[in-house]
Structures are given as structure tokens and as C-alpha cells.
Amino acid sequence: MNAPPPDLEHPSGLEAHLRGLEQLYAAAPINQRFISRLTLAEAGRARIDFTVEERHFHAAGAAHGAVYFKMLDDAAFFAANGLVSDRFLLTTAFNLHFSRPMAAGPAVAEGQWVSGRRRVLVAEARIVDAAGEECARGTGTFMRSRIALAGLDGYRTEA
Template sequence: MPCSLASRRGTLPDSTPTGAEAHFRALESLYAAAPINRLFDSVLEIPEGGVARIRFAVDSRYFHAAGAAHGTSYFKMLDDAAFYAANSLVTDRFLLTTAFNLLFTKPLTDGPVIAEGRWVSGQRRVFVAEARLIDASGEEAARGTGTFMRSRIPLAGLPGYRPD
């Protein structure tokens, strides 16, 4: 019967993330710890550097008077996804949004929404990332592009940022 190298050595493989993986998990923890995210039913996942995905649940709490999600909700979802895609490439400092442009393509109503963010360019001080919102039917509801600047705020000093 085949056995794994770990079991032959008498130890289990180490499941503690290291390097980039630890940074991604720490950013996910930072997102969850942010006070603003107590207002939104959302979860961040960073599958790889330069990519972030946030799952949101939109409901009537976020609606404007005409019964669809208010633009502030769109901005929150798009900015967060683009921001975390960019910050996944920076391990020492918190980035700040310096500009964000968005395009609304479809009203959002009740249901799940996925914000997908991707890094576009920049690796030193200024980063550009884009994001799009995908509704429950798989259609794009909005897209945006943000510019993010490296701040003087160390990630390691922020409550919630916990690299293992």
C-alpha cells in the first residue's frame, strides 16, 4: 500500500501557509476585521497574486428609492475587489485608493454578486487594478478601474492582518 512521504517520516505535512499564501490569508483576515464589513454580507478570497474575489449578498438594505442597489454599494464592491487584487502584490504596506472610475451596466437587485478584481499594472508606488460585478445570472452589472498608491501604513501594524 503506498504511503505519503509525510507519513513515512512520521509527521503530517505543514498546513500553515507561508510566503505569498500567508500574505493572502492575512489580507482576507484584514478584510473580515474591517468595521465597514459588518454592514455587508461579504467574504474575500485571494486565489493568487493580482486576483481578488469577493462574494456579496445584496438585499433591500442597499436599495435606493427605485428598488435596486444604490451606487455606493457598487463602489464598495468594485473598489474592494480591485484594491485587494493590487494589495495582494504588496506585502509591507497598505495601499490607498487615489482614484476610481466606474461604469454601471445593469441594476442589481436581491441576490448574490461576485466582485472580481485583477491587477493591471504598476509594481512600485502606484498600482492600477480593475474589477467587475457579476450577478446571479452570470451577467456583468458594473465594472471599474482604480488607481492605488502605496501608503506609509505598515500592514503588520493593522488589526486583523495576521500572517501565520
């Protein structure tokens, strides 16, 4: 039997939930393809430090759009899921706007919750390169699924 979800009204419950989400991110098989680290300093905000590598390039020598989408979606998703301790969220829509190509090197995706807390949540994210230039931004909608966070490999909230 799974433990009850962390109580987000108490600092210890919130802290356990955020660390559990960071562990869940690190455990996802897709993240073996990227040098990246999720940090959740507070509910509703997420930061992913990542490195664009040449193996992520399209034929014209810059990061493929798949890298932009993955990092923006993840940053927005984890910002939103930081507010939900019982269920895994699902992305239902995501709008992405490219503003400049990303070269090889470090970058940051920052996500922030915008609205909604019950069934559907909205969050936005942006990518900034090592020079401090915004490369892309996006907005996503996320819906509560029937998947319990406590049942997912990687999501651990015990001390």
C-alpha cells in the first residue's frame, strides 16, 4: 500500500514532495540522453540546467526543436506538478515560440505556474542560453491524471 501524498501545507511535506519530483525527473529514461538537472526551490517554480551537445543538432548546426520542446515542457510541467502532491500531471497542450538558435553549451529552462490548481493547471517556461539571451518560451496546460505519484518508480518522499 502506498503512503498518503505529502501535505503541501506543511514545510516538511512540501520539501519531501519537491525532492521526490527531482528524483522522478532524474529517474526518467529520456534524461539519460541529456546532461540536465532539475531544481525545485519552491512549489510553482522549476529550473532545469542543461547542456546542449552537438549530438542534439539538426542539419544546420544548432539545437533541434525537440530539445527546446523537451526542456520547456519539463520546466513548465514540474513547476505545475510542484503544486500537486497526489497525481502525476499530463501535458494536454503546449505552445512553443522560438526566438533564437541554441549553440552547444550550457542553458537554463525556467518554469513558472500561472493558474489553475484543481483539474487543469497552466504553466509557462523559457530557455536562456549561456550569454543570457532568451532562445524560446512556451506555455502549457497540464491535467491531473489517474496515475498516483507515490506509485511511480523514482518518486520517493521518505527521509
